[in-house]
Amino acid sequence: MNDRIVFENVSKFYGEVLGVNRVSFSIPPGITTLVGPNGSGKTTLMNLMTGLVQPSSGQISVLGIGPGDADAFFRMVGYCAQFDSFPRGLTGYQFLFDSLMLHGMADYDAFRLASEALERVRLTEAAGRRIAAYSKGMRQKIRLAQAIAHHPRVLVLDEPLNGLDPMARAESLALFEELGRQGMHLIISSHILDEVDRISDRVILITGGYLIAEGNIHQVRQEVRDKPMQVLVRCDKPELLASRMFSVNHCVEARLHGDGKGVFLRTADIDEFYRLLNDVAIEGLVKIEAVAPADDNANAIYNYLIGSDGGAS
């Protein structure tokens, strides 16, 4: 069975307004982040993926099945949409139980899976309360619980961290990571790129309805060749290191870190940069504590691709 989410030349127009245009990609299992500003087409892509809207042209298949075959499709797909609304009058538990009963399962199985999902999102204690009385974060959690309750193989999450406090965000990210490790497809769009970026296997960058880059985040960064890579070097003598590194041709910019204990360096030749940095370390002139790419993340790459400065500050 096909294990990919495939878009082939997919376009979506809302009347004369462009949603997405000629988008093609093939997503393997793992965590994929959709990155783009508001109105770029992220939600349209997710709605297309789950059949809530239909393509104007092109083909979509999720693990070899289209949303038209609802019986099979929605057993393996869960979608946590960003609509913050629910059927009236239901408690958290009833909401999950009713959803699961539509799968055709027995009462006991629906009860067990609903309880399990509530436990996973830490909502067991609030399960008997009406959703209308939930906080924004709790509503976000119960939507997530509804999306994962039936153990889907593909989980589509539209801004799943919105409204969550830092603790709940960390728990959700840990859950996503765990699901990704289990071989699920996770498609996530989020504005909180720094956090999602840590767990993503690949990114899809989209702007104005056009896909501008797709793939492993480090590969995508390598492809942005016209933007010198930025590296943060933590050391005891950042000024000395900056002057040493800046003396070579490929190093095009040096900027001290705000705390004075590091320096951001931009280089057009990352391999040569690391070789020289090794030499500096061996010479013992500067004590180097840590080295990390400063713009090797979805946010920076996205900013580069749309033409602004993606460097860390």
Place this chain on the structure above:
Amino acid sequence: MAANANALTNHLKQQPWGLWWLQARRLTRIEVRRNLLSWRAIWIYFLAFIPALIILIHAVFERRDRFAISDDTMVLAGIVQFYYIRLGIFFGSLGIFSRLIRGEMVERSLHYYLLSPVRREILLLAKFAAGSFSAVLLFGSALIASFALMYLPYGAVGHDFVFNGPGMSQLEAYLAIVFLACLGYGSVFLLLSMIFRNPMPAAMLVLGWEAVNPVLPSILQKISVASYLRHLMPVSVPGDGIFALLTVETEPVPGWVAALGLLLLIAVVLAYSCYRIRRLEIRYTTD
């Protein structure tokens, strides 16, 4: 030809009918709960039971002349024909059936159903079944209450009229009319609510169409719920003044033909609704 028939038979056998039936039952149960056990349904209860309430007030405060039973039979027929069919069931069905799809789009909760492993046709038909059950239960019980309150004050004469006279067959005919009216108007309003963001103006057009339908050519009379129901009335109500328009008998039709014609109309409307829901998109911001 035979090969095609065999292929179709095999295809039908492979379909998960049992699962669809189970899903439809569960959906219907959820929707009936939402239709009937909601404060927002209060006005539909009021719409259904207001004639029974008025009849009850009359029964309490007026003494009945035993010879007035034929007049009251005519009154009850008038209530069914002029109130229930033209107004009560019409607006009650509008409230119940337009909420099923459009109401959930307004509340932005329809996507939960569309993301469940239920075929959209099953979803639509289950919602229609739930709406029909709710409407028939409300208006059917209201009609039974009106009927009982109309004849109870007559005592033995009333009992004789109901159980040894034409009373019971009239009640059965009225219940059949209520059943068909709920299904007929329900299917129309379900479709209208999928086509229009605000189905009310279209519903007013339907109301006007139903009012002038009796004086239209016979071919156009077939596109009307009330015209079929008129032929099923067990008691003919003479119309005076403006009511004359609603009681014009243009082309006599046997009861079974009228019932079959209406069921056919409902089937056509539902088939088109299924086609629409297959193409329905969730765009709450523009809907």
